[in-house]
Amino acid sequence: MKKFRIIQDCVNNMLKxxxxxxxIMYGTLRLNGTCLFAKLLAQRRKLDVELCAIAAMLYEYGIYKIKEEVNTRVCAAEVERLMxxxxxxxxxxxxxxxxxxxxCRNYHEQGDAYEELLKDADILFRYLYIGSMEGVELYKSRIHKVLRELNIE
Structure with a gap:
């Protein structure tokens, strides 16, 4: 998790x-929440936990920095530069x-295992943070699938 700590320190410094x-408070909550869900899902799915945590942290930082109208191309380019x-x-x-x-924002298109993990971590954070399906209605089947995977129903 050495690389994760490097990215975490870098992102924390930018947040400051x-x-x-x-x-700052909402950014930190979102960064850490999605990151924790990514770690949990990566362990469960036997994917690289550190890279999944890094992707989640940098994705959420991109949203925080560029705001909600995030252009994933801009975000991905910034992440590449930062890494x-x-x-x-x-x-x-x-x-x-x-x-x-x-x-990550292509929720209705099937990606590889890593792409799907980030989509799932993102939507799980949104669902649990909001506390209902309101606002995430389009992603109901994805949320139900992830909750079943985690034995939460």
Missing amino acids: ESKDKNE RVQGCFTREEIELVSKMILN
């Missing part, structure tokens, strides 16, 4: 730059995380 305390600057990621790791982020 904000002057809006509410924005390269750190100097500890392989080309394959950067490409995988970038692809996960690029396709």
Whole structure:
């Protein structure tokens, strides 16, 4: 989890730059919530836990930074740049995380196991944070599938 800590420190430092305390609190909640769900699902699905956590953190940071109207292409490009600057990621790791982020909003298109994990972690956070299906009505079947997987019904 060394690479995750590097990214976490980097993102935390960027969050500290904000002057809006509410924005910082919500950003931190969203970053950590989606990241924890990504770790949980990655362990369950036997995927690379660290890369899934990094993808979730960077995806949510992209949303926080660019706001809700996130363009996943812009977000993925920013993530690639950030990961390269750190100097500890392989080309394959950067490409995988970038692809996960690029396709995260394509909820109705089937992606690979990593892409699906980020979609599931994102929608699970939204569902549990909101506390109902309101606002996530379009994603009902995905939420039900993830909740069944986690034995939560």
